Amino acid sequence: MAEVQPLTEESVIDYVKGKEELRSVFEGADDIRSSQITEGNVNLLFRVYSESDPDKSVIVKQALPYAWRYPDFKMPLDRSRIEYEVLRLEGKYCPENVPKIYLYDPELHVLVIEDLNHHLVMREGLMKRKRYPHVAEHVGTFMARTLFYTSDLYLPSEEKKAMVPKFINPVLCKVQEDLVFTQPYIDHPNNRWTPGLDEQVRRIHADDELRSEIFMLKELYMTHAQAVIHNDLHTGSIMLNEEETKVVDPEFAFYGPMAHDVGTYLANLALNYAAQEYHSPTPEERADYRKWLAGQIAETWQVFEREFLRLWEEEGNDDWPSDAFRRKYMLQMLQDTAGFGAAEMMRRLIGLAHVHDFWTIEDEGIRARAESLGLNIALAWVRNRRSVEKIDDLVEMVTEAKPEV
Ligand code: SR1
Numbered sequence: 001m002a003e004v005q006p007l008t009e010e011s012v013i014d015y016v017k018g019k020e021e022l023r024s025v026f027e028g029a030d031d032i033r034s035s036q037i038t039e040g041n042v043n044l045l046f047r048v049y050s051e052s053d054p055d056k057s058v059i060v061k062q063a064l065p066y067a068w069r070y071p072d073f074k075m076p077l078d079r080s081r082i083e084y085e086v087l088r089l090e091g092k093y094c095p096e097n098v099p100k101i102y103l104y105d106p107e108l109h110v111l112v113i114e115d116l117n118h119h120l121v122m123r124e125g126l127m128k129r130k131r132y133p134h135v136a137e138h139v140g141t142f143m144a145r146t147l148f149y150t151s152d153l154y155l156p157s158e159e160k161k162a163m164v165p166k167f168i169n170p171v172l173c174k175v176q177e178d179l180v181f182t183q184p185y186i187d188h189p190n191n192r193w194t195p196g197l198d199e200q201v202r203r204i205h206a207d208d209e210l211r212s213e214i215f216m217l218k219e220l221y222m223t224h225a226q227a228v229i230h231n232d233l234h235t236g237s238i239m240l241n242e243e244e245t246k247v248v249d250p251e252f253a254f255y256g257p258m259a260h261d262v263g264t265y266l267a268n269l270a271l272n273y274a275a276q277e278y279h280s281p282t283p284e285e286r287a288d289y290r291k292w293l294a295g296q297i298a299e300t301w302q303v304f305e306r307e308f309l310r311l312w313e314e315e316g317n318d319d320w321p322s323d324a325f326r327r328k329y330m331l332q333m334l335q336d337t338a339g340f341g342a343a344e345m346m347r348r349l350i351g352l353a354h355v356h357d358f359w360t361i362e363d364e365g366i367r368a369r370a371e372s373l374g375l376n377i378a379l380a381w382v383r384n385r386r387s388v389e390k391i392d393d394l395v396e397m398v399t400e401a402k403p404e405v
């Protein structure tokens with residue numbers, strides 16, 4: 001793998017000052033500062049800004065030959081090119097839902113993008129029980145458009161086939177195959193969980209029927225080149241405020257199954273639902289916020305389905321003239337959404353890469369109860385997915401699940 005010089009809080013300032021493409025952003029600023037952002041898992045991230053005018057600012061994102069938080073995970077530098085191309089592709093169909101790109105530097109594997117400093121990471125907002133009135137509309141529409149316009153339902157067959165190799169992302173896909181679909185279901189040194197979950201995890205590891213269901217999903221993930229999927233569409237990949245929603249970090253993108261994106265997003269809403277065991281101060285506030293989250297699961301799917309079907313009706317190619325096929329296609333997508341959503345929840349609870357919603361819970365007993373609830377929601381989604389007929393079935397499995405500890 002080629003050597004790459006990692007940027008530092010000092011060198012990133014000179015880097016930004018030397019780039020013609022960034023002149024207009026920092027026009028008149030002679031007090032440029034930087035600070036490293038340590039929230040992500042994968043890349044080196046800096047915010048570079050003018051001290052006297054913080055709205056003059058950008059985010060500098062550098063790919064290193066490994067995952068920043070997990071240096072044992074070697075990763076190709078080419079992921080910054082994939083991220084750049086996917087951001088441009090998504091920007092073509094949903095310009096209002098992706099950050100502006102100022103610069104892509106293939107030499108240093110750097111992307112400089114809009115600083116979303118008037119937006120909050122969605123996961124952190126949910127932990128504070130914030131409600132976003134437009135997020136279901138925005139995320140549902142984003143998923144419908146990016147997935148539909150890159151699929152065989154829209155693109156001519158030859159054009160779509162020519163697109164697939166542009167988004168081959170073997171190393172990052174293998175990371176997800178291992179971390180999402182394999183390691184959480186076997187005895188593996190990367191796995192960790194809260195001690196109070198020992199018995200539940202023992203049963204999961206002993207359950208070969210469950211493992212086989214997850215492997216069915218893994219095989220689908222590895223072989224179903226259906227659309228350009230984001231492939232890491234959790235609430236940490238969304239930045240938003242009451243008016244705007246931006247989807248960031250598409251470096252894992254590849255041609256995969258659409259339901260993986262939909263399931264990952266809905267799963268992270270369900271995980272937050274479980275984590276409200278801790279984040280809500282009173283039973284009343286917990287019930288109230290959980291109602292909002294459950295409503296978000298339903299509404300996001302409904303927006304997604306409505307917009308997807310509208311696009312298919314109005315802009316679909318002529319290769320699929322069957323109403324029954326449409327119905328089967330959407331039902332399959334919902335059932336696969338349940339499966340992929342379950343896999344996302346499980347790996348965030350008993351695999352390597354856990355999420356803030358839970359790791360901020362210091363009291364181990366409360367954390368175990370919240371995580372146990374998350375596991376039982378996931379188990380219900382994956383075990384019952386073949387009989388799911390409508391989104392309310394998934395919502396009901398969330399609201400009826402109980403923790404075991
Ligand atoms: C080694 S990378 C761990 C996780 O971070 C990314 O956001 C992906 O979800 C990956 O599984």
Ligand code: MG
Pocket residue numbers: 040041042232237249
């Ligand atoms: Mg990410």
